[in-house]
Every structure is written in C-alpha cells, then in structure tokens.
Amino acid sequence: MKRATIKDIGILAGVNPSTVSRALRNHPDVSAAVKTKITEIAKQLKYVPNDTAVNLRTRNSKLIGLIVPSITMFFTPSVIDGISDVLQKNGFKLMVLCSHESLEQETENIKICCNAGADGILISCSNQTKNISHLEYAHDLEIPLVMFDKTVSQSTFDEVIIDNKDAAEQCANYLLQRKCKNIIAVYGNKNMSISSEREKAFTNAIKKSKATVVKNLNASDSIEAQNKTLAALLSNANIDGVFAMSDEVLTGVHGALQRITTSNCSLIAISDGKLPPFYFPQIPYLKHDGFALGQKAINLLLSYIDNTKETNNVKKHLLETEMITY
Amino acid sequence: MKRATIKDIGILAGVNPSTVSRALRNHPDVSAAVKTKITEIAKQLKYVPNDTAVNLRTRNSKLIGLIVPSITMFFTPSVIDGISDVLQKNGFKLMVLCSHESLEQETENIKICCNAGADGILISCSNQTKNISHLEYAHDLEIPLVMFDKTVSQSTFDEVIIDNKDAAEQCANYLLQRKCKNIIAVYGNKNMSISSEREKAFTNAIKKSKATVVKNLNASDSIEAQNKTLAALLSNANIDGVFAMSDEVLTGVHGALQRITTSNCSLIAISDGKLPPFYFPQIPYLKHDGFALGQKAINLLLSYIDNTKETNNVKKHLLETEMITY
DNA sequence: CTGTTAGCGCGTTCAC
C-alpha cells in the first residue's frame, strides 16, 4: 500500500498542494471550510507526512545521536531510558552508537552522527579518551553537543554529571559514622574525570577524620577490581571499610569480600540502584539516577537545538544524589 | 561551517553537478581524469553526501526501528549491542523505542517507526501483547518486520528466539542429575510464549523422571518472583531444586533462597550470563546469548530489506544455548 | 485566502 502524499490530497480536494500543506499545519491563512475538508481527506487517506522530505526542506533531521562507551553496563540502559522518554514526546528519533571503550570507534561514531545529519549529539566518553580533539568535527559543523557522565576536562561543551564531590563525601561520611578506621577505596579507570574527582573528594573527607585511606585502587573493569581488592585485603588484615565508586567496580569488590570469610568490612558504593538490591545482605549505596541524568542531558541539548537556552555559558550541570541504606 | 554540496564541487571542478554525482559514485561513464579531479576536490572540501537528500531520492531511510518492552533488563542491552554492531557496518541507523510493557505504547511505537519511514522494524513484545493486530499498520505499509525474544503466537512474521524447548530440557536434566526430587519452577508473565513454551518443555522433561514439579510459578517482575518463591519454599520444606526461567525471575528466586537459611537447593537459570557471576557462590546457568540473538535478528531483517532472503517462508529461527557450570 | 513558483540536495533519465 503506497503512502498518500500532499499532492494526492490536493487532487482530491481540488486545491493546490501548498494549500494542503498550510491546512495540515494549521496555518491561519487558510479558510476553516477548506481546512476541515482537507483534514477529512487526509484522515481517509491515512496521510502521514514524509519525514525525509520535511527534513530536507527544513534542514533538520529530528535525529539525536547518542554515543556511549559501553551499553551492557548497569547505568547506560537507565540513561537511554531517560533520554528516549523525553525524545518520544518531542518527535525526535534516537540513534544509539556504542564505542566499546575505544577512542577510535568513538571518533568514528562522531562522524556517523554528523554525516547522518544529527541535530544534536550526546556523548559519554570511552576510558581511552583524554581530550576533545575528536569532537571538533561536530563543533565545526555547529552541531550542538552535550557531554554526560564520563567526561574529560575541557571548556567547550556543557557537561551533565553527578555531583561527584558531594557523592564521594557522603560515602566517606557513611564509613566514618560506622567507625571505620582503615579504608580501601576502589575507583574506575584513571583517565576518567569521575575517577579523579571522586578520589580527591573522598580522600579529603577521610583526611579530616582520624581514619586513613590505606589504599586507593583503580580498575577498568570488575575483574580487575576484584583482583586488586582481593590483594589489598589479603595484605592488610585490618581493613574495616571499602568504598566502591561505581557498579562496575562494586561487582568486583563484592566478589573479593565474599572470598575473605574473616573480613568484617563496611561497604558503600555509588550506584544507580539496579545492582545493590540483588545482593543479600543488601548493600547500601549512594544513588545516582541514570534516568534523571539522561533526561537532564537531553533537555539541555534540546534547548540548544531549539535555541531556547537562556545563557551561552558552558558549564557543568550537577545532579543531586541520595543515600540509600536499609 | 556549512557543508559542501555536490554543486559546490561542480563549480570548483568546472563540471555539471550530475557529473560530480556520477564520479563520486564511480559510474563507468566518467573519464578517469575528471574522476580523480573531482575526488580530490571532494576530499579538500570534506564533502559528505547529504543522507536526507539521498534518502528522499532513493526512497529509503537507512533507519531501523527497534521496539523493546523494557530497556533496563539485563538482556536487552546485549541485544541492542548485537544489533548496532551489525548496523554500523552497513551504514544503517538504529532508532530505539521502549514500550515500558504497555501495549498502547507499543502500538504508538509501531506508528512512530512507520511514520519515520523506517526501512524495517525489530520488535520484542510487551507482556500485555496477546496478538499482532497492532502490527498490521507496518504490514500494510509493507515494512519488513521481525519479532525476537518476546513473541506471541502468530504466522505472519519471522521470529528469532532461543530454542526454548531445548533450553528448558537442559535445565531439567541438570536438576535431575543433581538428584533433585521436589522442584519449583518459576516463569515470567503468563502471556509470553517464552513462558508457556519453557514451562511445557520443563514439565515434560521432569515428568519422565521420578522427580516432580511441586509448583509452577509465574511472575512479571523480580519482586513478585521473590514473594511467590518464598511462599512456596515456606510451605514445602522438602524443595531441593529450583528452576528460574530468566534473569528477571532469577533475581527474585535468589533473594528468596537467601532468606531461607535452612534450604539446601540446587538452582539453575536461563540467563544471558551477565548476572550469575555476580553472585557468590556463582549460579550455574543455561546461557542464551543476547548479543548473538540481536545479530541474528537484524541480519534476517536486513535480508528482507535487501531482498536477498532466499525463501519467503515465515518461520521461527532458533538460537542455540550452552550450559555454564562451575 | 489561495495558486504559482522555486528550491532543499541528490540521482537519473535523456539528449548531445
């Protein structure tokens, strides 16, 4: 069944295609009589405007490119959910590209987005990414871009991230309240700003107390986290507190703790909350909401696209977090 | 920076736009000299064809619509990963729509895909979906559609699913080998064909032995799974084997088992393998690979789009599974 | 208020 066009309607209504176009878009210049007539015919023909033609004419694609380092994480799906939630309401399409933690693939994905004519790009960087030189391609084409979650130090694009300092401090305070004295902290890949920021804040908070951070660990995946944590626990029998900065890391840390039957540690993690309830006993965590983060990031991007953004100041947008204990 | 068009190149090269078009698409009719000259200029201008214009002209969008019931599950992200892996290599874009287990939203998503001019649709149904009447919209427009994973009984569209019968039987055999006699089986939502098919196969396999299925449970989410499993365990002290048909269900089942300290049950699950290793001790599972399933489904859909599909027989495509024990 | 005209950027006939 072929699709009806604006022209088909015009013929049936005995009017010019352009009149049909105006009527359907509720232009004030067209008479009520003609308007209802055209609307009626359009309904009968099950007319639906051809997006491609509209896009070509109006020079926008109603397409948002989303680039993520990995999709099988706990966090990313929630973010996608939040983004698509907003986009569906605005008639935008979401194109999902995964970089698999590769800078090369990430660079390629930027090009794909631009060449596909995306109206805007949302990116969370791979752990290989150290600067934003590969984002210039989008910047040159004047395609709005917003970074979220996994960002790198820069001052060209807006960033939507959780309040890393506050989150890490809250976790530190939790452990201090539980009277922990000898603490291990496990972070993600060293390149990521979320790692260094959380480390800095956590370390400072602990320093203010009588407790000490016995060891700062970095791990790019849960296996590495498990091995390093296990080694640290074995060589420091007096560890009584562990901080895991993400779900990825938490998985490994938890595995390590399970293997040390003698250990009696307090554990706290930064998490989006999907994973912790699966463990028994449940693990307390500082919740950082991926769904909300996705929504905030896409709303910001859309404000760039619609030109409704108030100021032009590039800045970091912080997301609040919440401590969940049982 | 504005994008260069075929026209810009033509002016610089002193040739007609149509010649540029031919040269860039390596048409045999254009002389080698002109061809290299044009290619050179195109490179300098960083020319990239305008997808929208090409799509309008060629009447296809290079867009695939993916509709899933939920995205925060364990399984879906792997599937998306597999799909986008294939699509990126073929220059297709992936549009992700989530139905949030709502038939109404699913119907709406079908329309969004069609109206956006998707070249093809991949769908995993919500647990409210009982038939395919809402898919007719796509069928009428002759848009290829392939169902995967969560399907409903029908004979219009191809389905890509795991070999439910084999999977359930393998799980049954695992429990029988462990000398289980009194077994609980926990399935997902009753409407889903994967639930009924797995139940049928599992029950039949157990029936052939001296063991019995004490109880068949159905649960739409992990909370419900946990409550029902817990109740069943409490009222049947002699349970020595549990089968969880999915990660969703497994989460609840595991929670229930943890709460019964006296229980000494064998546990087996059908899972894509992301969740089981997180538990300690690790849970054996029948692996059904979401990544591979995604790839298989999209390849099938692409063969419809390219018209390279051999036969026109609608059928179920089964995916093999693998038992993972420790 | 409505019709005419002119493109958006590209691919493809048809001439020459």
Place this chain on the structure above:
DNA sequence: GTGAACGCGCTAACAG
C-alpha cells in the same frame, strides 16, 4: 563522456 532537465515530497516566498 558530459550537460540539461526533471522529480522525490515538502515548505516558503511571492502574487494576486
């Protein structure tokens, strides 16, 4: 071999 002309479906400027 290459140019000219047309049209995909739609919107927008200009006329009347």
